[in-house]
Each structure stands twice: as C-alpha cells, then as structure tokens.
Amino acid sequence: QVQLVESGGGLVQAGGSLRLSCTASGRTSGRTISNNGVGWFRQAPGKEREFVATINWKGDSTIYTDSVKGRFTISRDNVKNTIYLQMNSLRPEDTAVYYCAAARSSYGGIHGVNYNYWGQGTQVTVSS
Numbered sequence: 001q002v003q004l005v006e007s008g009g010g011l012v013q014a015g016g017s018l019r020l021s022c023t024a025s026g027r028t029s030g031r032t033i034s035n036n037g038v039g040w041f042r043q044a045p046g047k048e049r050e051f052v053a054t055i056n057w058k059g060d061s062t063i064y065t066d067s068v069k070g071r072f073t074i075s076r077d078n079v080k081n082t083i084y085l086q087m088n089s090l091r092p093e094d095t096a097v098y099y100c101a102a103a104r105s106s107y108g109g110i111h112g113v114n115y116n117y118w119g120q121g122t123q124v125t126v127s128s
Contacts (some may be wrong), residue, residue, distance in 0.1 A: 001034055002026040002117040004100050009122030014127070020085040022100030022119055034078035037108035039115060040085045042096035042124075046056055052098070053085060055095075059107040065110075090126045095119060097121040 008020040022039070024033045039054035053064045053074040062074055071087040083100055101108070101115035108114045 002028050004102060004117055004119035006098065006119045006122040007101050009124045010022055011125045014091055014126055014128050016090050017086070018090065018124060019125070020087065020098055020100075020122060020124070022083040022085075024081040024083070024102065028102070028117070032078075033102045033117070034080055034081065035106060035116075036109045037103035037106055038076060038083045039101050039103065039108050039110075040074060040083075040098060040111060041101060042094075042098045043121075044093075044096040044117060046074060047096075049099070051112070054103075054108050054110060055083070061107070063110060090124075091115040092126045092128045095126050097123050115121065 002027045006022045035057050037056050040052040041049050042052050043049040055062045055074045059076045071089045076083045099121045100119045102117040103115050
C-alpha cells in the first residue's frame with residue numbers, strides 16, 4: 001500500500017506564494033511510486049474536485065490546467081519520494097483543499113479515475 005501525506009498549505013494573501021509537498025511511503029506492486037505518474041487535484045467548497053497538474057514518472061513531462069499555467073509548477077524528487085507544487089501569484093479562486101495522487105501507471109493524465117492512491121489533502125486559503 002502507498003500512503004501520501006500533503007503539507008505546506010495555509011493562509012496567504014492574493015499575489016503570494018506557497019509550496020505544497022506530498023511525501024509518499026509504502027509500495028505498490030513491490031515498487032515505490034518513483035515509477036508512477038503523480039498529480040495534484042483540488043476541491044473548493046461546493047464544487048467538484050478538479051485537476052490541477054500532473055507529472056510523469058521521470059519528471060520530464062507535465063500538464064497543467066489552464067487557470068494555473070504560468071503560475072504553478074509541479075516537480076518531483078524520486079530519491080525523496082516527494083512531489084511538489086510551487087504556487088505563485090495566488091488568487092482567491094485558488095482557495096481549495098489540495099490533494100496529491102499517485103497514478104496506476106507511469107503517467108496519470110488529467111482524469112482522477114487514473115489515480116488509485118490519494119492523500120488526505122491540505123487546505124490552501126487565499127485572501128483578497
């Protein structure tokens with residue numbers, strides 16, 4: 001089993017920055033998630049969960065939802081089994097609980113159904 005633990009959330013003013021971390025432990029199919037794609041999703045109050053960003057197992061291919069392009073950067077350190085989401089120029093509409101997720105394969109894509117391990121989430125609140 002794989003466990004994912006997010007950290008780094010908090011309260012920040014609009015225009016500020018936060019860096020989320022997601023640390024993985026455990027194994028899937030006998031391996032760590034260094035061989036799996038990982039992604040970040042978010043869910044705002046009263047809204048459905050939405051895709052934010054994803055990165056493949058090597059860390060050389062990424063996809064972002066349009067609203068965060070140029071502001072957010074996803075990265076990973078496979079030695080530390082940690083995934084990061086650097087969030088700059090934050091806006092009030094970025095307020096949500098942010099979840100990291102590990103994909104079933106080396107690349108998860110933008111759909112949540114492709115991910116089978118999820119963290120508990122970390123709250124990000126951006127004040128105007």
